[in-house]
Amino acid sequence: MASNVYRNGTGSHKGATRPLAASNSSNVKSTSFKSRIPPSNHSPGSAPLRRSNSAGGSDGVPGRVRVAVRLRPRNAEESVADADFADCVELQPELKRLKLRKNNWDSETYEFDEVLTEFASQKRVYEVVAKPVVESVLDGYNGTVMAYGQTGTGKTFTLGRLGEEDTSARGIMVRSMEEILANVSPETDSVSVSYLQLYMESIQDLLDPANDNISIVEDPKTGDVSLPGATHVEVRDERDFMELLRTGEAHRIAANTKLNTESSRSHAILMVHVKRSVLGAEDVIPSETDKSSHFAKPPKPLVRKSKLVLVDLAGSERVHKSGSEGHMLEEAKSINLSLSALGKCINALAENSAHVPVRDSKLTRLLRDSFGGTARTSLIVTIGPSPRHRGETTSTILFGQRAMKVENMLRIKEEFDYKSLSRKLEIHLDKLIAENERQQKVFDDEVERINLEALNRVSEVERNFAGALEKERLKCQMEYMESVKKLEEKMIENQQKHGCDGFMQDKCNGEGPGSSIVEDVAEVKKLLEKEIHMRKEAQEEVNKLKSQLGQCPDSGEGGGSEILKLQKALADEVLQKKKLEEEMIILRSQMLQLTFEADQMRRCLGRNGSANAYGGLDSPMSQVRGSLNGHKTPVAALFEQVGLQKILALLESEDANVRIHAVKVVANLAAEEANQERIVEAGGLTSLLVLLRSYEDENIRRVVAGAIANLAMNETNQELIMIQGGINLLSVTASRAEDPQTLRMVAGAIANLCGNDKLQTKLRSEGGIKALLGMARCGQPDVLSQVARGIANFAKCESRASTNGIKSGRSVLIDDGALPWIVQNANNDSSPIRRHIELALCHLAQHEVNAKDMISGGALWELVRISRDCSREDIRSLARRTLNLSPIFRAEMRRLRIEV
Numbered sequence: 001m002a003s004n005v006y007r008n009g010t011g012s013h014k015g016a017t018r019p020l021a022a023s024n025s026s027n028v029k030s031t032s033f034k035s036r037i038p039p040s041n042h043s044p045g046s047a048p049l050r051r052s053n054s055a056g057g058s059d060g061v062p063g064r065v066r067v068a069v070r071l072r073p074r075n076a077e078e079s080v081a082d083a084d085f086a087d088c089v090e091l092q093p094e095l096k097r098l099k100l101r102k103n104n105w106d107s108e109t110y111e112f113d114e115v116l117t118e119f120a121s122q123k124r125v126y127e128v129v130a131k132p133v134v135e136s137v138l139d140g141y142n143g144t145v146m147a148y149g150q151t152g153t154g155k156t157f158t159l160g161r162l163g164e165e166d167t168s169a170r171g172i173m174v175r176s177m178e179e180i181l182a183n184v185s186p187e188t189d190s191v192s193v194s195y196l197q198l199y200m201e202s203i204q205d206l207l208d209p210a211n212d213n214i215s216i217v218e219d220p221k222t223g224d225v226s227l228p229g230a231t232h233v234e235v236r237d238e239r240d241f242m243e244l245l246r247t248g249e250a251h252r253i254a255a256n257t258k259l260n261t262e263s264s265r266s267h268a269i270l271m272v273h274v275k276r277s278v279l280g281a282e283d284v285i286p287s288e289t290d291k292s293s294h295f296a297k298p299p300k301p302l303v304r305k306s307k308l309v310l311v312d313l314a315g316s317e318r319v320h321k322s323g324s325e326g327h328m329l330e331e332a333k334s335i336n337l338s339l340s341a342l343g344k345c346i347n348a349l350a351e352n353s354a355h356v357p358v359r360d361s362k363l364t365r366l367l368r369d370s371f372g373g374t375a376r377t378s379l380i381v382t383i384g385p386s387p388r389h390r391g392e393t394t395s396t397i398l399f400g401q402r403a404m405k406v407e408n409m410l411r412i413k414e415e416f417d418y419k420s421l422s423r424k425l426e427i428h429l430d431k432l433i434a435e436n437e438r439q440q441k442v443f444d445d446e447v448e449r450i451n452l453e454a455l456n457r458v459s460e461v462e463r464n465f466a467g468a469l470e471k472e473r474l475k476c477q478m479e480y481m482e483s484v485k486k487l488e489e490k491m492i493e494n495q496q497k498h499g500c501d502g503f504m505q506d507k508c509n510g511e512g513p514g515s516s517i518v519e520d521v522a523e524v525k526k527l528l529e530k531e532i533h534m535r536k537e538a539q540e541e542v543n544k545l546k547s548q549l550g551q552c553p554d555s556g557e558g559g560g561s562e563i564l565k566l567q568k569a570l571a572d573e574v575l576q577k578k579k580l581e582e583e584m585i586i587l588r589s590q591m592l593q594l595t596f597e598a599d600q601m602r603r604c605l606g607r608n609g610s611a612n613a614y615g616g617l618d619s620p621m622s623q624v625r626g627s628l629n630g631h632k633t634p635v636a637a638l639f640e641q642v643g644l645q646k647i648l649a650l651l652e653s654e655d656a657n658v659r660i661h662a663v664k665v666v667a668n669l670a671a672e673e674a675n676q677e678r679i680v681e682a683g684g685l686t687s688l689l690v691l692l693r694s695y696e697d698e699n700i701r702r703v704v705a706g707a708i709a710n711l712a713m714n715e716t717n718q719e720l721i722m723i724q725g726g727i728n729l730l731s732v733t734a735s736r737a738e739d740p741q742t743l744r745m746v747a748g749a750i751a752n753l754c755g756n757d758k759l760q761t762k763l764r765s766e767g768g769i770k771a772l773l774g775m776a777r778c779g780q781p782d783v784l785s786q787v788a789r790g791i792a793n794f795a796k797c798e799s800r801a802s803t804n805g806i807k808s809g810r811s812v813l814i815d816d817g818a819l820p821w822i823v824q825n826a827n828n829d830s831s832p833i834r835r836h837i838e839l840a841l842c843h844l845a846q847h848e849v850n851a852k853d854m855i856s857g858g859a860l861w862e863l864v865r866i867s868r869d870c871s872r873e874d875i876r877s878l879a880r881r882t883l884n885l886s887p888i889f890r891a892e893m894r895r896l897r898i899e900v
């Protein structure tokens with residue numbers, strides 16, 4: 001049956017019409033109207049980057065124009081008028097087929113992408129026809145949904161119904177807009193709408209009726225079409241949009257009244273412009289907290305501009321029935337120009353014709369991207385059921401069939417959003433500047449805090465140090481005072497006991513009371529006698545044992561052991577004897593020493609008139625020997641009785657022992673001022689100097705130096721010592737001596753000489769100062785004390801000479817290199833040393849000529865210390881006065897911010 005034959009149209013009498021099954025069966029068999037575009041990952045506000053051609057991307061995706069057919073139900077008039085006739089079409093929606101009845105026995109079958117019966121709901125129509133296009137628009141593609149069909153078949157019903165009373169009646173325009181608004185982000189995206197009417201090749205703005213001749217502008221590079229003159233209204237919600245549609249509709253009616261036309265003659269075009277910001281996956285905007293990304297690559301905002309064009313075309317019957325409504329032919333031509341041009345373009349595209357007459361009409365220019373362009377396009381062809389309009393229905397179906405062959409190449413329009421990029425960069429930069437400033441502030445604050453902390457610490461340490469120093473100073477002072485007190489007490493005690501004084505006084509004091517020495521001597525003698533007695537007894541015992549041994553020569557084994565025992569006892573006794581003999585020797589030597597010292601003691605006591613009852617001796621020799629033998633021989637009496645000459649003669653004795661004791665005697669005699677003159681007169685000084693020169697024996701030299709030191713207490717003697725070459729001799733002795741006692745004596749002698757104003761030059765020229773300083777090497781406090789005393793004496797005389805104008809120029813002490821030693825010992829632990837040096841420093845400081853050397857040598861600090869800390873008020877004020885009087889010191893103290 002011919003009516004049952006499926007007409008695919010290929011090579012059939014409908015030559016121009018090639019049903020889709022033949023050319024693209026896979027498309028035809030597709031059960032879905034949806035696009036084959038790869039699904040996008042789009043989500044509002046953060047659509048991922050998908051580069052398009054315009055942003056240097058890939059080629060487009062093929063996308064054929066999709067065509068659905070919708071049948072309008074019979075209206076009231078048709079129900080009546082065509083009551084006896086069957087519909088001119090029969091739909092097979094499940095097969096997406098439409099049978100067009102040519103007559104009662106013949107029909108043609110066509111396949112569409114979707115076949116929508118008279119019962120199809122508006123929602124379903126939207127979902128199969130428009131939704132895929134809307135989704136593409138949200139993805140950045142251009143999209144077109146267009147209704148084509150005879151007037152009264154439901155184009156406006158399908159596209160433009162507002163459904164204000166019944167929301168299920170809402171058409172594609174409202175639903176599309178709802179979907180777009182639901183999917184865009186108000187922060188990053190924007191949606192704007194233009195609503196236009198194309199009538200007689202002129203474009204009117206339905207949102208601004210005064211604007212009735214809008215021109216089309218084409219971008220010569222991209223071919224993009226735009227209507228810059230049209231009103232673009234930003235749409236934020238559905239209410240805005242409904243209001244807009246209502247306004248547009250009202251203006252359309254008004255315009256049509258004015259133009260004496262009706263809406264079916266004009267094309268209504270709703271343009272929805274969607275602008276969306278997208279970011280590449282790698283271009284993530286740094287978050288507030290992500291500090292590491294401050295210097296990361298700034299984000300590259302991209303913007304996707306897409307356009308949804310919804311076209312409610314003029315009735316298709318106009319193409320064929322021009323002028324039928326009473327218009328002039330030219331006018332009719334003009335009315336239909338766009339629609340017929342669209343038909344021609346679609347034909348050309350369907351047939352892959354080389355030339356597509358796009359520029360023939362405004363409609364085709366406006367829809368340039370929709371057919372054969374980059375947009376996703378859906379066409380809904382509306383038909384009525386009435387067999388009376390079979391011709392119109394047929395041509396509509398054929399239009400749809402041709403449109404199905406039009407292949408578009410879908411592309412995203414995407415470009416860099418330089419404005420937004422610049423804005424974002426500026427914000428980013430401002431953030432960085434603020435962050436930088438904040439960090440700089442934090443850094444500065446931190447530096448300030450550390451500085452302050454350091455200062456606090458320094459001052460705290462300084463405070464602690466000063467406190468500790470003060471404490472230490474007080475402690476030292478206390479200790480010093482304690483020891484001075486003790487010494488004074490001891491001295492008073494000693495003086496009370498012995499009344500001793502003079503250079504050798506300490507020696508007398510150091511040996512303890514004379515009575516105890518006498519007792520010691522008696523005790524030792526007793527011990528010795530006991531020992532002698534014991535020895536005798538032991539000897540007797542030995543003899544006794546020996547005789548016993550002789551009496552029993554054959555005592556056998558028992559006797560043998562007895563002998564052995566006795567022999568052992570004997571050996572023990574011998575050993576004991578030997579030990580006793582040794583002990584005796586030791587005791588004897590001790591006694592000798594004690595005897596001599598006791599003699600000295602007695603002399604001291606005798607001098608004070610406490611004891612003078614000593615037996616005389618025949619000769620000086622016997623006196624000395626007597627001493628050695630432990631006889632109590634007072635030296636003073638000896639001096640009286642024997643005579644000085646004889647004692648001095650003993651100085652040259654052959655016997656070394658005699659000699660040394662003679663020197664000791666002379667030295668002791670010289671300790672007394674009363675004897676000094678006589679000793680010197682008798683040539684004692686000369687003899688002593690000869691001894692000092694000629695004897696290598698350190699013991700003799702020590703005692704000789706002591707004697708000379710005693711004699712040097714006298715000013716006349718000092719000069720005599722100098723005249724006889726004593727200074728040089730003492731200097732040489734000083735350099736050779738090792739025994740601290742010798743050094744102490746020599747230093748004492750030189751120190752005495754230093755106190756003589758007349759000897760200054762000679763003392764220096766004969767190496768006295770250097771010798772004095774040289775002796776400091778031994779480090780023994782007694783020696784150092786004498787060295788310090790000598791220096792203080794010298795400084796005092798020198799100062800006096802300078803003051804009197806006898807001396808000029810720098811101190812010879814400084815010339816001879818004494819300053820470093822002075823400074824070094826200025827704060828010596830031993831108070832006598834310290835005291836002498838403090839005085840020496842004050843003397844030196846009194847002369848400006850020494851000031852510079854003193855400053856550079858560090859003496860100023862010591863003077864300052866003395867002026868502050870010296871326990872003796874007189875020295876303290878002397879130092880202070882001296883410092884304040886010297887302009888050089890004053891200037892230096894000012895410079896160092898020291899005040900005294």
Ligand code: ADP
Pocket residue numbers: 071072073075118149150151152153154155156157158264315382
């Ligand atoms: P067109 O815009 O194509 O000239 P309209 O949309 O104005 O046609 O429709 C003409 C009439 O038909 C209107 O009264 C409309 O309500 C009605 N109509 C159209 N399509 C349908 C449909 N699918 N279901 C019910 N009524 C429809």
Ligand code: MG
Pocket residue numbers: 152155156157263264312
């Ligand atoms: Mg209409």
